[in-house]
Amino acid sequence: DKPREEWIFDYAAQIILTGSQIWWTTDVNGAFVRIEEGFSNAFREYNKKQIVQLNALINLLLGHLNDQDREKITTLCLIDLHARDVISKMLNLKIENINEFTWQSQLRHRWDPKDNNCYANICDARFKYQYEYLGNKSRLVITPLTD
Template identity: 30%
Template sequence: AFSNPLKVEGTVEEYLTDTVTNMQGTLKDLTRDCAADLDTMMLDKFVKSFPSQTCVVGIQLLWTTGVQDSIAKAKTDRNAMPQMNKRAGVTLQSLISMASYGGPSYLERTGIEALIVTQQHLVDTAQELTTQKVRSLHEFEWLKNLRVYWDEDKDNCNTCIADVSLTHDYEFLGCTERLVITPMTNRCWISLTQAVHMFMGFSVVGPQGGGKAETV
């Protein structure tokens, strides 16, 4: 349901424009609530309390904050990143258990599977950062990754990669399946965000079924 009731009135163009605006506002409200509840809500309750696409943003917010804190501590605490890896792995195993047991509905299972794909990528990335002994938030090995933040001052969700920061558009995606995120996907994200940042166009080329549309 929308955060604010929508009156069906006016011309079709006006009504549809109001629908899109209301939808984006509702998703922004949900993302804000999600960011606020991340640290206090149990994982199973969290997954059931928010839409799938909001949960995907939520676990990325949690991962970004956790890895940043661990990298900042890594200079004095060599166990900071390994402990972060362990927490990320526990989250992944919990999601797998939720999908395997308890008889979730088809819609719930689809949402959980999307979270598993995303979390697996985050686990792999954290492990790579640990192996490469990243000790600074200014190192490219950290900056090249997709990072998600909630900006309290601007009351908005920002997606960052390399030196580019883009404001979340809160476009409705629904509860959909996700393809596996590969190193090639990450390289595409870097190229695409750089193109958008420089007000340039881009075109993703590849075989059918390779995930071009989803990557964009």
């Protein structure tokens, strides 16, 4: 049980990016459950957690890293920034239901322990993760148009 900013050095980029996406989906789904239970600030609290995680990654980038780790962490930062923006949008729109299109239209990764596989969901489509990976590509930003 290592902190995220430590275990990212133990695995290849494909694994940390996929794992981070699975955790993001799990955390957001958990925030929806907390909202249903009456905790109206669940997304605000999660947004604070996202900022802490981003700051930890930024601090890593300020240190001495080899080129491969720097590119891996930079890519993870960009993915995390997009995730933060999604949560900010849901906060602004006051999204409180897991079935709302704003959330359902996001690419959501989840791990199914029954068949030991990762699935990518978007809207009502579900795809088994087939280990597709484009590598650590330099990205300037992820916008709603490039999402």
